[in-house]
Amino acid sequence: MNLEKIAANFQIQGAIDRVTQLGEGFINDTYVIYTKEESGTNYLLQRKNKRIFTDVPAMMENIRKVCTHIKAKVIARNGDPMREAMTLVPALDGKLYFEDEEDEYWAVCVFIGDTLTYQSAKTPELAFQGGKGIGMFQSMVSDMNEPLTDILPGFHNIRYRFKQWDAVLAKDPAGRKAKLTKEINWIESRREEMLRFWELVENGEIPTRVTHNDTKINNILFDQQGEVLCMIDLDTVLNSTCLNDFGDAMRSYTNTGQEDDENLDAVSCDLAIFEGFTRGYLSQTIGFLNEKELEYLAFSARYITYEQVLRFLMDYIDGDNYYKIKHPEHNYQRTLAQYQLLTSMEEQYPEMCKIVQTVTNELSH
Numbered sequence: 057m058n059l060e061k062i063a064a065n066f067q068i069q070g071a072i073d074r075v076t077q078l079g080e081g082f083i084n085d086t087y088v089i090y091t092k093e094e095s096g097t098n099y100l101l102q103r104k105n106k107r108i109f110t111d112v113p114a115m116m117e118n119i120r121k122v123c124t125h126i127k128a129k130v131i132a133r134n135g136d137p138m139r140e141a142m143t144l145v146p147a148l149d150g151k152l153y154f155e156d157e158e159d160e161y162w163a164v165c166v167f168i169g170d171t172l173t174y175q176s177a178k179t180p181e182l183a184f185q186g187g188k189g190i191g192m193f194q195s196m197v198s199d200m201n202e203p204l205t206d207i208l209p210g211f212h213n214i215r216y217r218f219k220q221w222d223a224v225l226a227k228d229p230a231g232r233k234a235k236l237t238k239e240i241n242w243i244e245s246r247r248e249e250m251l252r253f254w255e256l257v258e259n260g261e262i263p264t265r266v267t268h269n270d271t272k273i274n275n276i277l278f279d280q281q282g283e284v285l286c287m288i289d290l291d292t293v294l295n296s297t298c299l300n301d302f303g304d305a306m307r308s309y310t311n312t313g314q315e316d317d318e319n320l321d322a323v324s325c326d327l328a329i330f331e332g333f334t335r336g337y338l339s340q341t342i343g344f345l346n347e348k349e350l351e352y353l354a355f356s357a358r359y360i361t362y363e364q365v366l367r368f369l370m371d372y373i374d375g376d377n378y379y380k381i382k383h384p385e386h387n388y389q390r391t392l393a394q395y396q397l398l399t400s401m402e403e404q405y406p407e408m409c410k411i412v413q414t415v416t417n418e419l420s421h
């Protein structure tokens with residue numbers, strides 16, 4: 057594979073100097089295209105992961121809609137549209153992607169230089185910035201009416217998950233069900249509660265908006281002063297509830313241990329991180345979230361964590377077909393560690409609700 061040749065298929069300004077790999081992404085393969093002009097634009101080249109994203113053209117069209125909308129917002133507030141929004145670069149034929157001879161999909165966007173990124177948010181201050189980044193993104197697309205293609209059907213939809221769950225339990229392909237009575241009951245005893253929440257999304261009391269769906273802090277670019285520039289990695293933008301972004305961020309940000317921690321005592325929900333993130337998030341979103349969204353904000357952390365317990369346990373019962381495992385009991389270990397996080401959230405739920413309430417009151421006055 058000749059990266060320079062692939063890069064040459066895009067509408068790049070200036071002569072290409074070199075193409076170098078950027079870090080090691082989990083999902084896509086990412087490269088930087090440097091052009092010869094010292095002060096010219098550089099570009100980001102990505103091979104999109106076809107196994108996860110089965111309809112790359114539809115995904116790129118989703119990204120285009122979101123970028124166009126955000127760019128207009130940035131211009132309206134006198135910001136810098138080349139730094140505070142992502143800029144897609146089309147291929148020579150005008151498409152938003154290039155398909156190579158091996159049927160791999162490539163896409164290019166403008167490389168935003170002079171930025172800071174963080175790999176994790178272990179302080180309340182950084183969690184605040186993370187919340188601000190996601191909140192800013194959601195706020196800018198909160199008035200977007202163009203529908204997006206649902207490129208990940210059933211994503212964070214617990215009704216859909218229960219269908220998969222019921223089917224896997226009925227089959228019990230790995231013969232593991234009999235020794236998991238207690239763990240299966242963790243899921244079943246909360247089924248009604250989770251479905252009640254999802255019904256509010258289905259009946260529109262909790263509205264469907266544009267969401268990011270990959271809220272890790274390394275998907276936010278910061279300027280050299282540490283201020284949020286923009287959210288990147290828009291591959292997973294979808295129409296869903298904002299609460300899914302919030303809940304998923306809290307599932308990963310607040311965990312004091314690892315997702316698959318062997319030491320369950322290390323796993324808990326850190327309320328200071330929860331508060332930092334919530335403050336940053338609500339500082340951007342309080343103006344458009346409705347009462348039901350605010351009421352269920354803290355609950356969404358439990359919802360998404362519960363879904364993850366279910367998915368790990370389901371994969372274990374299914375014989376480990378979805379998540380990569382490092383040893384035969386890995387999915388079971390993940391189940392226990394996520395369940396520990398879930399119960400920590402349940403124990404601290406009154407405090408979590410109080411934080412949301414306090415911050416909401418402060419921002420409303």
Ligand SMILES: Nc1ncnc2c1ncn2[C@@H]1O[C@H](COP(=O)(O)OP(=O)(O)O)[C@@H](O)[C@H]1O
Nearest residue numbers: 081082083084086100166167168173274288289
């Ligand atoms: N437009 C951009 N400008 C500058 N750096 C970027 C840009 N897009 C991505 N990056 C950098 O590349 C990394 C990987 O890109 P990302 O789109 O997040 O891929 P992945 O889906 O593999 O996580 C990001 O974490 C960020 O550091």
Ligand SMILES: [Mg+2]
Nearest residue numbers: 270274275289
């Ligand atoms: Mg990323």
